[in-house]
Amino acid sequence: MSFSFGSTGSAMGPRSVMQSFGRDSAGQAIDPRILMRLLAFLKPHKARMFAALLLMLISSAFALTSPYLIKIAIDENIAGNDTVGLFYTTLLMAVVFVALYVTTSLQQYLLSWIGLRVLTSLRARLFAHLQALSVSYHNSHIVGVTISRVISDVSVINDLLSSGVATIIGDTVVLAGIVAVMLSLDISLALATFAVLPLMLLATWIFSRRARVAFRQTRQRVAAVVGGLAEDISGIRVIQAFAREGVSSDRFEEVNRANRDANIDAMSLSFIFLPTVDFLGVLATATVLWLGGIAVARGELTLGTVVAFLAYVTRFFQPIQDLSQIYTTMQSAMAGGERVLELLDTKPLIYDEAAAVDMPRITGKVEFRQVGFAYQLDRKILRDINLIIEPGQTVALVGPTGAGKTTLASLVARLYDVAEGAVLVDGYDVRMLTQRSLRRQMGLVPQDPFLFTGTVADNIRFSSPRATMAAVENAARAANAHAFISALPEGYATKILEGGVNMSQGQRQLICIARAILADPRILILDEATASVDTLTEMLIQDALQKLLADRTAIVIAHRLATIRKADLICVMANGQIVERGSHSELIARGGLYADLSLRQ
Amino acid sequence: MECLRPYWRTTLAAYLALLAINAVALTIPQFIRWIVDSGIARQDTDLISRSVLGLLLLALLKSVFTYFQGCWTETASQNVACDLRNAIHRQLARLSFSWHDRSETGQILTRAIQDVERIRFVTGRAFLRIIDGLVLVIGSSVLLLLINPLLALLAMATMPLLAWRAMSLGRRLRPMSLVIQKQLGKLTARLEQNLRGVRIVKAFAQEDAEIARFARANRRWFSLSALTARLQAFTAPQIDMIANFSTVIVIGYGGYLVTCNQLTTGELVAFATYLGQLTVPVRRMGNIVPAVALAMTSGTRIFEILDTLSEVTDAPDARPLPPVKGKVIFEDVVFGYVHNHRILQGVSFAVRPGQIVALLGTTGSGKSTIINLIPRFYDPTAGRILIDEHDIRKVTLASLREQIGTVLQETTLFATTIRENILFGRPGAGEEAMLAAARAAQADDFIREMPQGYDTLIGERGVTLSGGQKQRVAIARTLLRDPRILILDDATASVDTATERQIQIALEHLMAGRTCFVIAQRLSTLRKADMILILEHGQLVAQGTHAELMKSSGLYAELYHQQERAGGL
Numbered sequence A: 001m002s003f004s005f006g007s008t009g010s011a012m013g014p015r016s017v018m019q020s021f022g023r024d025s026a027g028q029a030i031d032p033r034i035l036m037r038l039l040a041f042l043k044p045h046k047a048r049m050f051a052a053l054l055l056m057l058i059s060s061a062f063a064l065t066s067p068y069l070i071k072i073a074i075d076e077n078i079a080g081n082d083t084v085g086l087f088y089t090t091l092l093m094a095v096v097f098v099a100l101y102v103t104t105s106l107q108q109y110l111l112s113w114i115g116l117r118v119l120t121s122l123r124a125r126l127f128a129h130l131q132a133l134s135v136s137y138h139n140s141h142i143v144g145v146t147i148s149r150v151i152s153d154v155s156v157i158n159d160l161l162s163s164g165v166a167t168i169i170g171d172t173v174v175l176a177g178i179v180a181v182m183l184s185l186d187i188s189l190a191l192a193t194f195a196v197l198p199l200m201l202l203a204t205w206i207f208s209r210r211a212r213v214a215f216r217q218t219r220q221r222v223a224a225v226v227g228g229l230a231e232d233i234s235g236i237r238v239i240q241a242f243a244r245e246g247v248s249s250d251r252f253e254e255v256n257r258a259n260r261d262a263n264i265d266a267m268s269l270s271f272i273f274l275p276t277v278d279f280l281g282v283l284a285t286a287t288v289l290w291l292g293g294i295a296v297a298r299g300e301l302t303l304g305t306v307v308a309f310l311a312y313v314t315r316f317f318q319p320i321q322d323l324s325q326i327y328t329t330m331q332s333a334m335a336g337g338e339r340v341l342e343l344l345d346t347k348p349l350i351y352d353e354a355a356a357v358d359m360p361r362i363t364g365k366v367e368f369r370q371v372g373f374a375y376q377l378d379r380k381i382l383r384d385i386n387l388i389i390e391p392g393q394t395v396a397l398v399g400p401t402g403a404g405k406t407t408l409a410s411l412v413a414r415l416y417d418v419a420e421g422a423v424l425v426d427g428y429d430v431r432m433l434t435q436r437s438l439r440r441q442m443g444l445v446p447q448d449p450f451l452f453t454g455t456v457a458d459n460i461r462f463s464s465p466r467a468t469m470a471a472v473e474n475a476a477r478a479a480n481a482h483a484f485i486s487a488l489p490e491g492y493a494t495k496i497l498e499g500g501v502n503m504s505q506g507q508r509q510l511i512c513i514a515r516a517i518l519a520d521p522r523i524l525i526l527d528e529a530t531a532s533v534d535t536l537t538e539m540l541i542q543d544a545l546q547k548l549l550a551d552r553t554a555i556v557i558a559h560r561l562a563t564i565r566k567a568d569l570i571c572v573m574a575n576g577q578i579v580e581r582g583s584h585s586e587l588i589a590r591g592g593l594y595a596d597l598s599l600r601q
Numbered sequence B: 001m002e003c004l005r006p007y008w009r010t011t012l013a014a015y016l017a018l019l020a021i022n023a024v025a026l027t028i029p030q031f032i033r034w035i036v037d038s039g040i041a042r043q044d045t046d047l048i049s050r051s052v053l054g055l056l057l058l059a060l061l062k063s064v065f066t067y068f069q070g071c072w073t074e075t076a077s078q079n080v081a082c083d084l085r086n087a088i089h090r091q092l093a094r095l096s097f098s099w100h101d102r103s104e105t106g107q108i109l110t111r112a113i114q115d116v117e118r119i120r121f122v123t124g125r126a127f128l129r130i131i132d133g134l135v136l137v138i139g140s141s142v143l144l145l146l147i148n149p150l151l152a153l154l155a156m157a158t159m160p161l162l163a164w165r166a167m168s169l170g171r172r173l174r175p176m177s178l179v180i181q182k183q184l185g186k187l188t189a190r191l192e193q194n195l196r197g198v199r200i201v202k203a204f205a206q207e208d209a210e211i212a213r214f215a216r217a218n219r220r221w222f223s224l225s226a227l228t229a230r231l232q233a234f235t236a237p238q239i240d241m242i243a244n245f246s247t248v249i250v251i252g253y254g255g256y257l258v259t260c261n262q263l264t265t266g267e268l269v270a271f272a273t274y275l276g277q278l279t280v281p282v283r284r285m286g287n288i289v290p291a292v293a294l295a296m297t298s299g300t301r302i303f304e305i306l307d308t309l310s311e312v313t314d315a316p317d318a319r320p321l322p323p324v325k326g327k328v329i330f331e332d333v334v335f336g337y338v339h340n341h342r343i344l345q346g347v348s349f350a351v352r353p354g355q356i357v358a359l360l361g362t363t364g365s366g367k368s369t370i371i372n373l374i375p376r377f378y379d380p381t382a383g384r385i386l387i388d389e390h391d392i393r394k395v396t397l398a399s400l401r402e403q404i405g406t407v408l409q410e411t412t413l414f415a416t417t418i419r420e421n422i423l424f425g426r427p428g429a430g431e432e433a434m435l436a437a438a439r440a441a442q443a444d445d446f447i448r449e450m451p452q453g454y455d456t457l458i459g460e461r462g463v464t465l466s467g468g469q470k471q472r473v474a475i476a477r478t479l480l481r482d483p484r485i486l487i488l489d490d491a492t493a494s495v496d497t498a499t500e501r502q503i504q505i506a507l508e509h510l511m512a513g514r515t516c517f518v519i520a521q522r523l524s525t526l527r528k529a530d531m532i533l534i535l536e537h538g539q540l541v542a543q544g545t546h547a548e549l550m551k552s553s554g555l556y557a558e559l560y561h562q563q564e565r566a567g568g569l
């Protein structure tokens, strides 16, 4: 188990993100590996991409025809007083403009479509990957920061993949053509023009060295903004209860300002870069003028050649300027891409072994064999746990807070992997089973009763989406939730608001119990499932559960000892160890920790 | 556009720089032509060298202006975005619990991030471009009218068509982009819910169902966006095409005029050139109109949040609440979270300063609801609540909440160090006070056992602590405030009985003389109470001390005996 906060620099809490500047890998310009991997997302759309490129070339051809047609109209038709010819030429112009419209529209639509498609599938992939990552990953990553990766980093990549790639290819083709023409016109002037290219490369190199860091920072900072905002929203009730609105807004403003400054910094870099490229273009023009002018003076060149050449120099720098514009987009996309790929590359700590088998129907024997566990390497939470739970038994875990009860229970569902020893269900080591087949036969009521937005019925049905309404109601009855749910204005169709806030804490627990019961689990884990439920209701639930648990294994955690008196076996935990075990009366008789706890109630 | 006001200086400077850039940009080609005509053609190498240097200077000037213009525009627009986000945060902090109950984090995040970004994009570029374009359009139109009014009018005949297309594009885009942004919000909300509930998703092995659900929202976002992309791809170039048609008209009709000798070729060429200039800004409209349309919907969405009035605010004549003694009176309080669904129906009771009040009742009977009304998380529908004779609606929220310490039933900690979490209760508090609060909450021991002690970072919402540890940190946080009125809503539900007992002992010292509201399921907590309120379906069915209630309330006696039987009190 390696639990680490921020092994991945950019994924820490909003405050910590602020401190992780300059995780710079030698300021490499454009990491070709990242670029190639990003481009690979375009692969499924090769044909469309090709079509879009073709359309782009065709539409540029159309765009180039129209000045030529105007020239014909003026030089030939008008000069020749040829009204009929003029009519046809203008007609042709109109046709060309319509054709230009059609090709441009189609090309734009294709490119946007591809971009959106890539975006959508990338988000789907990220989401699926997040599902595969283990609980410990999610424990150490701020929700808002992850959201920012899936929502905004991905859309930055899209800018590059959709229009960027097409423009790059299109411009490169145009550039190649112009270079060829220039070389054929006059080699020495052409070479003089290209002389600024090394300067341009130098500028690009300097720019990208610094841009990499700057743009990476913009992505990190915006993630910090999302993370901070999301956290403050989820803690807004505490913030208001403590009248700390001012402090939290100030803190947010700090993160927000840092984001603004990072953006201004990054953009200032490109505002140096782009005009520099522009200037170098004029420098090339000036060189041509100067050299050409002198050559003309010496009679080595005709004026016409110089004029034509000048026109091409301007044409030559247009695509270069476009490209450098895209180069800045690319920097941003690389920074976003890096973060997206980093997430995709994170290996789940818990995964199905190649040889993993599906768990057959569980009979319910659970065995902890010399189990040791730690969330963080340097802090053992469980030590030497040996425990055998026979099928159908109800085992209670009690003990002081932080003793490791929740931890022990979550090992059965393999939410974490043990560090030492093994957890066996029906004799199978849980690491040798597919997670799905194991967990599908378990029901967990967590200590913190989480409800999803959606209806009450949706929430109960979460554990088995295809359950009928009758089954849902039965589960609710067993959890003693039916009565209060029916009393709600819209009954089972009542919408649960975010965080389950429109249910009382006890009601949330009842719904969670119903959800676990509906899963028809072979092993039921109740982690303080009724801690916020009044004792009368709890009694009723216990009666219902007793019938239900007749042939199922149950692990029950509770502080109210009344809840677990009837358990077949009670394990008292302290400091990550089982210190006492036995039935209620045995433990009372022994006069140890359990008797002590029980006396206090 | 109001938002730009604080940055008018930068914006103006950026605009002036833009004008300068335009001027230089227009001069450079003229200058080159002049060099060719008068330098190269006349083979004057001296002039060539000097003018080439001049050209470079001009270019340098342009680059410098471009740099400043870019930086200034960016600064202004980034500031607008920053201000909007700050405003959203401040507004969120102000909005009442009931608003937050109804809102979804995903939706708010989309507005604060994506929608603000769209507005920023427009304030940065489009706004300048529009002004710039207007100047160009008016200038060129005047020139055109001067050269040939009839031809000019004909050429500009396409303008209304153009305006109509542009407007209709904007009009159609707005509702669509509203739907898309909403859908993006839904997508974000789905993701957010999934991440928050990841333990449940895993425990029930429902990853596939979640993926399918996300895919549905994702696909819907895609098809909506693709629809808009189509609208945009097929309408925006139309604007271009219409602008081009005026060139066709000018060449066709103008050419005809030339053949009729009513116009010279030179005039026609000049006309075509100016027309070309006129169509440049018009063409840009094809890009700007959609951007502005999107920004306007985004603006609507943002101002929806900013313009919401909080349901719980300071009254206009609110005065700060003086230090309270702790008398709390409920007078016939009626309350419902939603319309026509009453939760509390006429609750009245009076608490003397320093009393410990316990609330007891079945799940959902309204215990938390009652205590939620004391710090004005919600306002009662009818009736009043008085603290020391002050109606709490007549005092300022800050002064009221400053004197009340609440441990909410659901523990929320922040993703920072334990120390900062406790200090959240009173940021200026010293180390000693902080340690004392932690000790009273029985949190000191376990915190010291952690590798980094008080500096241990905890996960979001405290996920890396056990349930009881979270609750104890939350109690410490509240105790540090040293409140006049303490509210503990099931604050020790996840704490073992031995620890709970110790917390109670510590509290007895700390809270001596202060009013205390306690909600707890364990009756052992209740015996110490000076007054016990028993709730059933939002009504107060009995009140009194333990001894009184044992005699008078059947429900209480039953509860008591049942717990006694089960646990051995």
Ligand SMILES: Nc1ncnc2c1ncn2[C@@H]1O[C@H](COP(=O)(O)OP(=O)(O)OP(=O)(O)O)[C@@H](O)[C@H]1O
Binding pocket: A003, A139, A375, A376, A381, A400, A401, A402, A403, A404, A405, A406, A407, A408, A447, B463, B464, B465, B466, B467, B468, B469, B494, B495, B496
């Ligand atoms: N995700 C986590 N990462 C790191 N440490 C953790 C994590 N979850 C729990 N711990 C630590 O492990 C120890 C045991 O926690 P656990 O939740 O198992 O206790 P518990 O016995 O269930 O306590 P409680 O009765 O308060 O619920 C605690 O010290 C806690 O701080």
Ligand SMILES: Nc1ncnc2c1ncn2[C@@H]1O[C@H](COP(=O)(O)OP(=O)(O)OP(=O)(O)O)[C@@H](O)[C@H]1O
Binding pocket: A501, A502, A503, A504, A505, A506, A507, A532, A533, A534, B101, B337, B338, B343, B361, B362, B363, B364, B365, B366, B367, B368, B369, B370, B409
């Ligand atoms: N924010 C809310 N919006 C709408 N309804 C709510 C909201 N909070 C609570 N309710 C409803 O009000 C009723 C009373 O809830 P309350 O939280 O006061 O119960 P409680 O007595 O504290 O219960 P518990 O012991 O389970 O905490 C419940 O029926 C609940 O569904």
Ligand SMILES: [Mg+2]
Binding pocket: A504, A505, A506, B367, B368, B369, B409, B489
């Ligand atoms: Mg409650």
